[in-house]
Amino acid sequence: xxxxxxxxxxxxxxxxxxxxxxxxxxxxxxxxxxxxxxxxxxxxxxxxxxxxxxxxxxxxxxxxxxxxxxxxxxxxxxxxxxxxxxxxxxxxxxxxxxxxxxxxxxxxxxxxxxx
Amino acid sequence: xxxxxxxxxxxxxxxxxxxxxxxxxxxxxxxxxxxxxxxxxxxxxxxxxxxxxxxxxxxxxxxxxxxxxxxxxxxxxxxxxxxxxxxxxxxxxxxxxxxxxxxxxxxxxxxxx
Numbered sequence: 001x002x003x004x005x006x007x008x009x010x011x012x013x014x015x016x017x018x019x020x021x022x023x024x025x026x027x028x029x030x031x032x033x034x035x036x037x038x039x040x041x042x043x044x045x046x047x048x049x050x051x052x053x054x055x056x057x058x059x060x061x062x063x064x065x066x067x068x069x070x071x072x073x074x075x076x077x078x079x080x081x082x083x084x085x086x087x088x089x090x091x092x093x094x095x096x097x098x099x100x101x102x103x104x105x106x107x108x109x110x111x112x113x114x115x
Numbered sequence: 116x117x118x119x120x121x122x123x124x125x126x127x128x129x130x131x132x133x134x135x136x137x138x139x140x141x142x143x144x145x146x147x148x149x150x151x152x153x154x155x156x157x158x159x160x161x162x163x164x165x166x167x168x169x170x171x172x173x174x175x176x177x178x179x180x181x182x183x184x185x186x187x188x189x190x191x192x193x194x195x196x197x198x199x200x201x202x203x204x205x206x207x208x209x210x211x212x213x214x215x216x217x218x219x220x221x222x223x224x225x226x227x228x
Binding site: 034 | 121124149151157158159160161164174203205207216217218219220221222224
């Protein structure tokens, strides 16, 4: 049962344009969402996060939008740069009893930013 | 500052051989520790997590086991590897109050031949 889904395995965007990566989830108990970026043969690194009490969080070129009613979140990268080429994982967590809980990851979207 | 070490970086093992991957964390106490696997064409699958010494939770039935002999040490093991155990194994840690989720190690590429 895939509770976090990234339906687009790959995305190609021209340098300077906007990249939009999408993520859907099914568990209504998720209350915290994160995006990770992963280069080949390296561990994922944290990119940006959003709490369920917000619908938008912005950090430089990266913005995450959350639509709780649709159980959907997206990551916008503007403008896209060649160094953004990587696999992006969406992740979600549900705090249990006030403690940090396990992160459930999506299957990832490979972003290729072309010149 | 906190750091996480994971080794080896790559490993090629024959079917039926044992496995031991080690992960250590520095600069923090009583972290939550995790083992994930990324199989070819798939996402990150949680294998084991630990909230303290000797406390291991398994997420999926499999040919692997985990142990936490010390607060900042997490070990992934197998007695007999299968071809399906091939993948990219990642160790991660987190703390209760972190807003950054997990910090991952650099990973181990395991190829079972």
